[in-house]
Amino acid sequence: MLNIKFTHLWRNMIVTLLIPAGCLTSAMVFAQNKSMEPVVVTATRTETPVSETTRSVSVITNEEIQQQAGYARNLSDVLAKTVPGLGPSTEALSTFGQTLRGRDYLVLIDGIPQSTALRSSSRDLNTIDVDAIERIEVVRGGTAAYGFGAAGGLVNIITKHASKKLREGFSKGGIRFSTERFDDAIMWETTHRISGTRENMDYLVSGTYGERGQFFDASGDRIPPDPIGVQGGIADTNNFNILGKLGFNFDNDRQRVQFTVNHFNIKQDTNFTFGLGDPANGIKTPAVRGKFNPFKPGTKNTLVGVDYINKNFFGSHVSVKGYYDDQIARFAKFPGFAQTEVRAEKFGSRVTINTPITVKNYEFSAIWGLDYLRDQVVQAGLDGPTVVPFMKQDALAGFFELELPVSKYGIVRGGVRQEAISVDISDVINRAGANISGEEVKYDNTLFNGSAVVFLTEFLELYGGYSQSFSLADIGRAIRDANISVVSAGQLASEAQKVHNYELGLRGRYGPVQASAVGFYSESNNGTTYTRDLSIVKLPERIWGVEGSLAYQVTEQVNVGGTVSWAEGEIDLDDDGSFDEDLPSTRISPVKLTGFLEYSPFEWWRNRMQAFYVADRTPNSTQFGGMPIDDYVLVDLTTSLAVGPGYFTVAVKNLLNENYFPLISQASQTPYGFATGPGRMVGVTYAFNW
Numbered sequence: 001m002l003n004i005k006f007t008h009l010w011r012n013m014i015v016t017l018l019i020p021a022g023c024l025t026s027a028m029v030f031a032q033n034k035s036m037e038p039v040v041v042t043a044t045r046t047e048t049p050v051s052e053t054t055r056s057v058s059v060i061t062n063e064e065i066q067q068q069a070g071y072a073r074n075l076s077d078v079l080a081k082t083v084p085g086l087g088p089s090t091e092a093l094s095t096f097g098q099t100l101r102g103r104d105y106l107v108l109i110d111g112i113p114q115s116t117a118l119r120s121s122s123r124d125l126n127t128i129d130v131d132a133i134e135r136i137e138v139v140r141g142g143t144a145a146y147g148f149g150a151a152g153g154l155v156n157i158i159t160k161h162a163s164k165k166l167r168e169g170f171s172k173g174g175i176r177f178s179t180e181r182f183d184d185a186i187m188w189e190t191t192h193r194i195s196g197t198r199e200n201m202d203y204l205v206s207g208t209y210g211e212r213g214q215f216f217d218a219s220g221d222r223i224p225p226d227p228i229g230v231q232g233g234i235a236d237t238n239n240f241n242i243l244g245k246l247g248f249n250f251d252n253d254r255q256r257v258q259f260t261v262n263h264f265n266i267k268q269d270t271n272f273t274f275g276l277g278d279p280a281n282g283i284k285t286p287a288v289r290g291k292f293n294p295f296k297p298g299t300k301n302t303l304v305g306v307d308y309i310n311k312n313f314f315g316s317h318v319s320v321k322g323y324y325d326d327q328i329a330r331f332a333k334f335p336g337f338a339q340t341e342v343r344a345e346k347f348g349s350r351v352t353i354n355t356p357i358t359v360k361n362y363e364f365s366a367i368w369g370l371d372y373l374r375d376q377v378v379q380a381g382l383d384g385p386t387v388v389p390f391m392k393q394d395a396l397a398g399f400f401e402l403e404l405p406v407s408k409y410g411i412v413r414g415g416v417r418q419e420a421i422s423v424d425i426s427d428v429i430n431r432a433g434a435n436i437s438g439e440e441v442k443y444d445n446t447l448f449n450g451s452a453v454v455f456l457t458e459f460l461e462l463y464g465g466y467s468q469s470f471s472l473a474d475i476g477r478a479i480r481d482a483n484i485s486v487v488s489a490g491q492l493a494s495e496a497q498k499v500h501n502y503e504l505g506l507r508g509r510y511g512p513v514q515a516s517a518v519g520f521y522s523e524s525n526n527g528t529t530y531t532r533d534l535s536i537v538k539l540p541e542r543i544w545g546v547e548g549s550l551a552y553q554v555t556e557q558v559n560v561g562g563t564v565s566w567a568e569g570e571i572d573l574d575d576d577g578s579f580d581e582d583l584p585s586t587r588i589s590p591v592k593l594t595g596f597l598e599y600s601p602f603e604w605w606r607n608r609m610q611a612f613y614v615a616d617r618t619p620n621s622t623q624f625g626g627m628p629i630d631d632y633v634l635v636d637l638t639t640s641l642a643v644g645p646g647y648f649t650v651a652v653k654n655l656l657n658e659n660y661f662p663l664i665s666q667a668s669q670t671p672y673g674f675a676t677g678p679g680r681m682v683g684v685t686y687a688f689n690w
Contacts, residue, residue, distance in 0.1 A: 043137035043156040045145050045352050046367055054413050054451035054463050056140040056505055056518050058083045065133055067608065070651035070683055071636050073189065073210070074234060075125040081612050084547035084563040085140045087589035088614050088663045091677050093232030093299065096122040097586040097625065097664040101141055101520060102543040102569050103152030103499065110159055110260060112303050112323040113346060117149050118377040118391045118423065119476030121329035121342040122231060127301035128264050129208045129241035131191040134158045140547065141520055142469035142501035144417045144447040147397045148373055149471045151499045159243055159262065162195040162202035169194045174685030180220035187212040204245040211238045218659035218679035222287040224274035227675035228664050230332040232297060236270035254312055260305040267298035279669035284676050292333040294383045300328045317354040323347065338384025348373035365403040372396050379476060388476045389428035389438060395421040414450035419470060425489040430480050439490040445470045445498065464504035473497045473528050481536045495538050497526035512553035519546050529571060529587060530624040541583060543569035562595035585667035586625030590617035604642035611635050614663055625667040632660035646688025653681040
């Protein structure tokens with residue numbers, strides 16, 4: 001009892017010290033940017049300094065990624081602790097229930113789509129290793145910039161760049177373990193990279209390999225290897241990632257061609273599965289010995305990209321991308337059902353042209369182009385029938401946008417995007433036994449956007465705007481769950497959704513302080529939720545909220561900051577214009593607060609303590625994910641020392657060994673997915689350049 005009281009005392013003290021920094025306002029973009037220089041982002045399709053963007057944008061730097069990866073090499077963990085508006089991590093391979101501003105988001109790797117909109121696999125953030133990433137750009141709020149999705153926003157993962165030196169190498173090795181059960185919880189990883197630039201050619205080759213053992217909670221109990229049912233777990237996995245790049249500059253660096261290849265593979269091989277818990281009585285889902293899976297679950301992703309840039313093509317800046325992506329997301333087997341995998345194969349192209357225009361000494365820009373995407377998806381049964389049909393999507397979109405400076409006072413942006421989408425769906429007998437005939441379903445949508453930024457002072461900007469987004473919203477799941485009254489895929493054409501997004505924000509920089517705050521509102525006609533028996537529901541809904549964060553460089557040695565995220569949402573269950581219930585917590589995260597304190601007494605010694613807090617939420621909801629949420633707080637600590645040619649780092653995740661249930665477990669409270677989160681984990685790494 002004394003130990004419990006002592007732990008909670010320290011927990012409350014640390015939260016009291018760290019969290020209030022995140023309640024002030026929002027600029028996590030600058031949290032690690034000691035030089036306080038503007039960061040250039042490309043997630044809006046053209047390079048724009050952050051101070052000139054008309055949207056809410058977060059840029060997660062390489063330093064931040066590596067810092068968070070010291071605690072957990074799961075990208076959903078990294079982003080949950082650094083991006084306002086993004087829900088808490090699921091502590092699993094799947095990101096189901098981790099939304100951005102209450103909606104699904106589009107994930108890209110170097111502009112190549114990873115999301116499988118026709119049949120969501122919820123593996124979007126786990127198709128590349130963290131050591132292959134240079135930075136991550138997040139546009140918070142629906143956007144038509146890349147189209148074909150992005151209802152809640154856009155996550156653009158930028159891969160590593162080649163060194164400017166003739167040759168430079170990097171190596172890292174590390175080990176992790178649970179302080180509660182060392183023997184079965186050992187994990188290790190290693191990364192090696194070499195890159196360089198010789199005259200007009202640059203290259204990069206990077207490889208990562210790692211193995212994970214089991215996870216144990218704060219009580220030392222084994223957590224099921226698939227903690228949220230059969231959606232995908234990271235325990236007992238081995239993974240590898242290979243990244244290769246080759247670039248050529250010519251025509252006095254006016255033109256560039258770059259080739260990119262990345263292959264990621266994570267596979268689970270475990271002797272454990274899940275038993276049944278009793279959420280109503282607080283009994284967690286146990287891990288029990290046994291094997292259900294005829295085939296090993298995991299994710300495999302291969303992408304190929306070719307980029308061409310011409311900085312002056314008849315006065316315009318032209319960027320052309322061609323790409324191919326082959327992704328397989330294999331689920332674990334649930335008793336009584338076939339083991340399945342979602343196979344998604346994409347190829348497409350993007351053309352972006354930035355044309356400067358001058359009319360009577362007034363200079364502005366037109367940004368225009370064309371996108372094409374072919375996406376072929378099926379959820380195949382591996383040891384049983386296929387109940388989600390083969391779907392082939394052809395999507396073509398043209399867009400036009402004007403960027404209009406308003407003297408020295410601001411910038412106005414606005415434009416239109418026209419999308420033409422056809423989906424060819426094959427015949428299928430679905431899970432309910434409905435014999436659904438295939439059909440070609442077509443969509444033709446016009447999307448508008450308008451936004452502006454006003455430079456109130458040299459240090460302060462007001463920004464805001466309106467944007468529409470369109471998504472097919474998992475039409476494959478709708479077909480799989482349709483009842484026997486549905487005889488044709490065309491009957492489900494109305495399941496697509498258009499989202500209207502509004503936001504208004506304020507951001508500023510003054511000396512050592514970087515801060516901003518933003519309010520948002522979105523509404524849609526066919527938002528996606530699920531009934532308690534997991535049947536899909538598409539009904540009108542609305543979401544609103546506030547986000548914020550702060551970074552303050554107190555002295556050269558001390559840096560503090562944090563974020564705050566609050567949102568609420570409602571659904572119209574009767575589709576009669578009245579909103580009857582709250583959206584569940586698998587859509588709307590409770591209040592999320594983060595805070596950090598960094599202290600570097602010497603250049604060769606850096607320390608960071610951070611806290612992550614999820615508040616209570618009790619939604620008025622009869623939907624899946626609508627159960628009450630109890631608050632929890634996680635505290636992490638890292639220390640890094642310069643040793644020899646590199647840095648020796650010790651990172652402790654869940655420092656206070658908090659015994660908690662992650663948000664997704666509490667929200668769903670299923671007997672097979674009511675698992676606790678990991679207890680205290682210690683990671684030790686050494687990294688150096690050569």
